[in-house]
Amino acid sequence: MKIVVCVKQVPDTTEVRIDPATGTLIRDGVPSIINPDDRAALETALVLKDTTGATVAVLSMGPPQAEAVLREALAMGADEAILVSDRRFGGSDTWATSLTLASALRRLQADLVLCGRQAIDGDTAQVGPQVAEHLGLPLVSYVGSLRPEGDRHLIVKRMFEDGHHVLRVQMPCLLTILKDMNTPRYMSAPGIFEAFQRPITTWTLDDLDVDPSQIGLKGSPTRVKKSYTKGTKSAGKVYEVDPREGARIIVENLREKFII
């Protein structure tokens, strides 16, 4: 089985702070990390490698410094790493990104494509499903667990807020993986050493079969109208009362705001 895991380099949003004067993000000194859902997707692939002998390639689209997350993926145990990087891809929205990644995936010919559910910087959850659409692959999103059944099928659990579906899906297919699905392994010292002995393949626009008018900023239909920080809410009120009185106060407040 050949697995390709799509990973994105993102700023560690737990480390991002807001400049109180300008209201913008302070990105200085914020470490870049593998997007957490993507890291879980990588761990899922590495478990399949351990148990079934699958090969695992990692694919990322981004600037040259995104190589760092690919090295980290190699240090965790991935076999191969491909960086899709070209200034002409700059400014891509999810449409242009998914077209570009789909083109790279056509070259890689995977039995299984794993993506994280969504990235912690953009939070769209669109790229994985769009890639599946471009490639005509079956898609299962919000995957919370999976196991292989024979050589061609997977039994996957698709999570909902209030339950889950168990689905049997035929490969090739694309799954988007939830961060909570597993605990990703640590990089090992020999893994790190080997990661720096291996080449990282870089593909530019010239290596991919994708329409240049559909990529980068000009190929991106999304327009950002405004970006701002939400105002802080006023402090809540604390009532120290017994449960019966508490319930009465809650109902009264909800009525006042016409919520019930």
Add this chain to the structure above:
Amino acid sequence: MAGASAGFTHFTDFMGLEGLLTDEERMVREAARAFVNAEVLPIIEQHAQAQTFPAHLIRAMGGLGFFGPTLPEAYGGAGLSSVAYGLLMYELERGDSGLRSFASVQGALVMHPIFAYGSEAQKLHWLPRLAKGEVVGCFGLTEPDFGSNPGGMLTRAERLEGGKWRLNGTKMWITNGTVADVAVVWAQTPEGIRGFLVEKGTPGFRAPEMHGKWSLRASVTSELVLEDVVVDEAASLLPEAQGLKAALSCLTQARYGIAWGVLGAADACYQCALDYAQSRIQFDRPIAAFQLQQEKFAGMVSELAKGQLLALQLGRLKDAGKATPAQVSLAKMNNTHMALDIARKARTILGANGILDEYPVMRHMANLESVYTYEGTHDIHALIVGQAVTGHAAYL
């Protein structure tokens, strides 16, 4: 920043050490840091209080290649640079000196002598399993009456007929002794001091644990007792280990790791104190705003930054094959001294809270008292440096 128990995201880097590291070295540090934050910090205080070693971490650390990572891959090593190894020790000791001691002993004091002085059969038999943490080793040089003067050791090995040796003697202050599967034991022979591998379970060999320590409580410290222990020469004698110099070269490896490791303990204490001083309000201000506390922080961060740069330069020299034992002594002496000083200052900043196990400071401080003395006391290192500078050996 997160609280002391959750671990801090960044290591203290006042003088831009990060920029002097390779990507590979930074990645090793990140990997070790993530491991220590998740696996060590949440449990280490309980282990120190209970005087237990977190034995489940042995396999975990072995699986991540933390033991002997500078050795070649053929013997289970990872081919890492000495600087990457140093950063690994830094992060482990940020967790606890006992944990770093375990890794130092396994890697520098057991795997190194087998690699440097063992036969090919001994290397293949022991090194891959020691690297994975499947077996544990210990190093027996120090004796109850011979600490700084190991050349006077009383442990004897005598050659018997049929390719056998008989060992008699007692070793003391042996990290991992009780839990070790194999001990590297140094003994006087008619041909000078030689090194032997003694396996657990060999008749006449015992390793009782020492109790009552106020320091390195999350680490196993033992005696080794050898009473007419008969070993097979091919399996046991390290063929290339001739003279005290061989034993001392192992200590040089371990001391190098200590020069890095204690920076981690110091960093943990410094960051804890800084975090505390920012949130502790007295006289309506954070105590970090008071001049006396700031003078302490300025001194602490100065020493930490100097220690980091010293360790890095030593590591670069070591990777170039140019580090001398006296340079290693200087770094061990300086960094351990400053780490202990930082731990003590941090304790004063935390006030009464500094003595609680809610914070890592008192544990590190007590640990560093051992580190100050073991692997060559502070005083002996001063004399080694003194000899290098003056040409006169003052300890003979």
